[in-house]
Amino acid sequence: xxxLAELLTSxxxxxxxGGGNPxxxxxxxxxxRHCLQAVARDNDTFYRHVGLYGEPGGAGALILALQDQxxxxxxxxxxxxxxxxxxxxxxxxFLLFNLLAGPASGQQRKIVLPLAPEYIGYEDVAxxxxxxxxxxxxxxxxxxxxxxYHIDFDSLTIPGDAGAICVSRPTNPTGNVxxxxxxxxxxxxxxxxxxxxxxxxxxxxxxxxxxxxxxxLDWHNNIILCMSLSxxxxxxxxxxxxxASREITALIRRMNSIINLTPGSLGPAMLAPLFASxxxxxxxxxxIRPFYRAKAERALxxxxxxxxxxxxxxxxxxxxxxxxxxxxDLPIDSETLYQRLKERGVIVVPGHYFFPGMDKSxxxxxxxxxxxxxxxxxxxxxxxxxxxxEVKKAYITS
Numbered sequence: 001x002x003x004l005a006e007l008l009t010s011x012x013x014x015x016x017x018g019g020g021n022p023x024x025x026x027x028x029x030x031x032x033r034h035c036l037q038a039v040a041r042d043n044d045t046f047y048r049h050v051g052l053y054g055e056p057g058g059a060g061a062l063i064l065a066l067q068d069q070x071x072x073x074x075x076x077x078x079x080x081x082x083x084x085x086x087x088x089x090x091x092x093x094f095l096l097f098n099l100l101a102g103p104a105s106g107q108q109r110k111i112v113l114p115l116a117p118e119y120i121g122y123e124d125v126a127x128x129x130x131x132x133x134x135x136x137x138x139x140x141x142x143x144x145x146x147x148x149y150h151i152d153f154d155s156l157t158i159p160g161d162a163g164a165i166c167v168s169r170p171t172n173p174t175g176n177v178x179x180x181x182x183x184x185x186x187x188x189x190x191x192x193x194x195x196x197x198x199x200x201x202x203x204x205x206x207x208x209x210x211x212x213x214x215x216x217l218d219w220h221n222n223i224i225l226c227m228s229l230s231x232x233x234x235x236x237x238x239x240x241x242x243x244a245s246r247e248i249t250a251l252i253r254r255m256n257s258i259i260n261l262t263p264g265s266l267g268p269a270m271l272a273p274l275f276a277s278x279x280x281x282x283x284x285x286x287x288i289r290p291f292y293r294a295k296a297e298r299a300l301x302x303x304x305x306x307x308x309x310x311x312x313x314x315x316x317x318x319x320x321x322x323x324x325x326x327x328x329d330l331p332i333d334s335e336t337l338y339q340r341l342k343e344r345g346v347i348v349v350p351g352h353y354f355f356p357g358m359d360k361s362x363x364x365x366x367x368x369x370x371x372x373x374x375x376x377x378x379x380x381x382x383x384x385x386x387x388x389x390e391v392k393k394a395y396i397t398s
Contacts, residue, residue, distance in 0.1 A: 058085025059268035109163030132357025170319025237267030
C-alpha cells in the first residue's frame with residue numbers, strides 16, 4: 001500500500017496493474033451520481049447522514065432493504081439483528097478475526113484458511129501474534145495455460161484451538177470459486193468443530209455478482225457472510241456488511257461503538273433505495289458482471305498471445321477482477337520480478353503476500369503474481385507484454 005501511494009504522487013506514469021480498485025463502469029457510476037444528488041437535495045437527509053453520528057450497527061434503511069432482498073431471493077429467515085455494517089470489509093475482518101481468534105476470545109485461537117493463496121488483507125490484521133493456519137491447495141492443470149486450485153481435504157486438519165474457518169468466494173487474488181461440494185465440506189467441518197464458517201463474498205452474488213460459475217449461496221446461524229459496497233464501484237464509501245447470528249452481530253455493534261463510534265452512513269443512504277427496489281441486483285447482473293467477464297476474456301487472450309512458449313499459467317478466472325499468473329520453475333522469485341517490472345513502469349503484486357499462515361518455503365508462493373484487469377484494456381495489454389518480456393529474460397539469463 002505504501003508503494004501504491006508513493007506511485008500515485010510520482011511524476012512518472014505507471015501501468016497500475018497492482019491495485020484493487022474496481023473499474024469505472026459509466027452506466028453504473030452515473031446511477032450512483034444520481035443517488036448522491038438525491039441525498040444532497042434533501043436538506044434533512046443530507047444533514048442526518050453527514051452531520052450526525054449514526055447507529056453503531058449501521059444505517060437501518062440499508063439493513064432493512066438487505067434483509068428483504070436476501071430473504072426474498074434465497075428464502076432465508078434473516079431479521080435486522082442478523083445484519084451489521086462496518087467501515088469496509090477490511091474493518092469487518094479486523095473485528096471478526098480478533099473477536100474469534102484474538103485476545104478478546106480469552107485465549108489465542110486460530111483462523112483456518114483451507115485454501116491458500118488467499119486475500120492479502122488478512123495477513124496483518126492480528127493485534128498480537130499471527131493467528132492464521134493455511135492449507136496448500138491441490139493444483140489442477142486444466143490445459144496448456146490454465147490451472148485451478150482445489151481444497152485438499154485429505155490434508156486439511158482443524159486444530160483444537162481453531163476459532164473459525166474462513167474462505168473467500170470468489171477469491172482475491174486468483175478468481176477461484178470453490179465448488180458447492182467444497183463449501184458444503186467446509187460447512188460440515190465447521191459445525192463438527194463447533195466454530196463458525198466465514199465466507200468472504202465481496203465479489204460474489206447477488207451483488208456485485210462478479211462470479212462466472214454456476215454455484216449456490218447459503219446462510220444459516222453458523223455461517224458469517226461478509227459483503228461490501230466496494231466492488232459495486234464504491235470503495236471510497238467504506239461500507240462492509242456482516243450477516244451472522246445475533247450473538248456475533250451484537251458483539252460487532254459493540255466493537256463498532258468502541259473503535260468507530262458508528263459506521264459511515266453516506267454510502268448506505270445513497271444505496272438503500274437501489275437495494276429496496278432491487279435495482280442494485282439488475283445493475284450487477286446486467287452491467288457489472290458482463291463488463292468484468294468481457295475484461296477477463298480479453299486479458300486472457302492477451303496472456304495467451306504473449307506467453308506462448310513459456311511455462312506460464314493463468315488461474316481460471318471464475319470471478320473477481322484479477323488474473324493470477326503462475327510461472328512454473330521461475331528462476332527468480334516474484335519479489336525480484338516485481339522490482340524489475342517496477343523499473344519498466346509496470347506495477348503488479350508479488351505472490352508471496354497471498355499465503356498468510358503458510359510456510360513461505362514452498363516454491364510455488366514465489367512463482368506467482370497478481371494483476372488487475374479492471375484498468376483500461378490498453379494498459380492491461382501493454383502490462384502483460386512487458387511482464388512476458390521480463391519473464392522471458394529471467395528464464396533465458398538465469
